Amino acid sequence: MYVCICNAVTDHQIKESVAAGASSLTDLKDQLGVGNCCGCCTDLAGSFLSAAAVSSSISVTSPMGAEH
Numbered sequence: 001m002y003v004c005i006c007n008a009v010t011d012h013q014i015k016e017s018v019a020a021g022a023s024s025l026t027d028l029k030d031q032l033g034v035g036n037c038c039g040c041c042t043d044l045a046g047s048f049l050s051a052a053a054v055s056s057s058i059s060v061t062s063p064m065g066a067e068h
């Protein structure tokens with residue numbers, strides 16, 4: 001499914017980025033452009049980031065800076 005409509009970024013792309021080392025929304029923004037337009041997708045992207053990180057057993061940084 002599309003997570004970021006503005007940049008046509010899918011949950012699959014987020015999972016691939018996490019698998020490649022992305023650990024924060026900043027990483028996703030740099031790599032995929034998530035949240036760099038209207039910003040409406042950042043909460044959902046953060047959820048997919050956390051879920052992908054859990055399945056990859058890595059820690060991620062939330063938008064508020066706390067680790068999950």
Ligand code: FES
Binds near residue numbers: 038040
């Ligand atoms: S939906 Fe992601 S920046 Fe607009």
